[in-house]
Amino acid sequence: MKKIRFYKLQASGNDFILINNYQLKIKEDKLKKIARKYCARKTGIGADGLLVIEPSKRGNFKMRIFNADGSEAEMCGNGARCVVLWANSVRKIKNMTFFETKAGMIEAKIKERKNKGALISIKMTDPFDLKLEIPLVLEKRKIKVNYVNTGVPHTVIFVEGLEKIPIEEIGRKVRFHKRFLPQGTNVNFVEILKDDFIKIRTYERGVEGETFACGTGAVASAIITTKFLKSKNKRIKINVLTKSEERLKVYFYQNKSITDVWLEGSVSLIYEGEVYIVRLLHC
Structure with missing residues (x-):
């Protein structure tokens, strides 16, 4: 054998x-x-x-x-x-x-x-295809989501009370939504704790469920958060708290576009x- x-x-x-x-x-x-x-x-x-x-x-x-x-x-x-x-x-x-x-x-x-x-x-x-406040209808409920491709497609949804969100139920509906066909999308739920500190939970495409962390999702969430908060800083550093309780750090430069994007953490x-x-x- x-x-x-x-x-x-x-x-x-x-x-x-x-x-x-x-x-x-x-x-x-x-x-x-x-x-x-x-x-x-x-x-x-x-x-x-x-x-x-x-x-x-x-x-x-x-x-x-x-x-x-x-x-x-x-x-x-x-x-x-x-x-x-x-x-x-x-x-x-x-x-x-x-x-x-x-x-x-x-x-x-x-x-x-x-x-x-x-x-x-x-x-x-470098990330691409950035779109903010996309209207979606999930079973007659209207929500707004954000989207960016950080190597793979990611949707970012801002929430309060992250721990109470039914990640798999909502994540699955967004992941397979007709708006993101044919490739589908990963889905990140983000709670902003401070201007430079966010907490995320991610429904991952391909795993078809929530994972303890997602690196491209952390990057997507950091970028969208910066746009959401309308930060004027050129050099950005965002701390990202994952479901595993480990912190990742995302660094990038923003001007007319987002460049020089780094993801840092232990392995x-x-x-x-x-x-x-x-x-x-x-x-």
């Missing part, structure tokens, strides 16, 4: 399985099956997604991200930070790296800290192991 080595990592409570596909060369249809089988919480390893490392002609490596339902996403902020820690721990890449994703090239910085895990910062691709390698996948590779 064929077995492959995998790594389990987490960033802000977002957990991932990572496999190195340099030598394995597992094809896309099999990768989707591996994601569906092994991301399952009760019958697999359990994860929000599968990270796949492949060769790149443009960077140190290429990152692919498959959601728990087997669909492939363009980008994942916390997944990207996990990949950087893996590159640092296993491939011994130090200080900085530059890698390829479907959303574009990502720059990363690594800061090792004793007894605290690594602090990983990634420079995101940890939980364990590594081997798993038998022979049936998946031959079915």
Whole structure:
């Protein structure tokens, strides 16, 4: 029976399985099956997604991200930070790296800290398609949402009393709303605590449920919050409190557009192991 080595990592409570596909060369249809089988919480390893490392002609490596339902996403902020820690721990890449994703090239910085895990910062691709106060009708109820693509599509909804919001019920309706077809959208519920401090909960497309954190969602929420508050500052720093209770930091520059966007937070390698996948590779 064929077995492959995998790594389990987490960033802000977002957990991932990572496999190195340099030598394995597992094809896309099999990768989707591996994601569906092994991301399952009760019958697999359990994860929000599968990270796949492949060769790149443009960077140190290429990152692919498959959601728990087997669909492939363009980008994942916390997944990207996990990949950087893996590159640092296993491939011994130090200080900085530059890698390829479907959303574009990502720059990363690594800061090792004793007894605290690594602090990983990634420079995101510039956000686009920013839209504010989009009217939606959810079962005869009118609401306004905001939208921006930070590598993947995100909707941001401002709320009060975040802990009482039925995230999965409302999130699912917005995620599949006809306004966002065909690709759908991730859905972030945001409570503003201070001008530079927000709390978020996210319904993730592909996971089809709430996750402990979402890196691209944290970035989208920080950008939309700045626009909502009509901040005049050029250099912006927003602290983001996730469902896992970990804080992420989002930095960016705003002028006529949003540029130089960075996401920062801690990452940890939980364990590594081997798993038998022979049936998946031959079915």
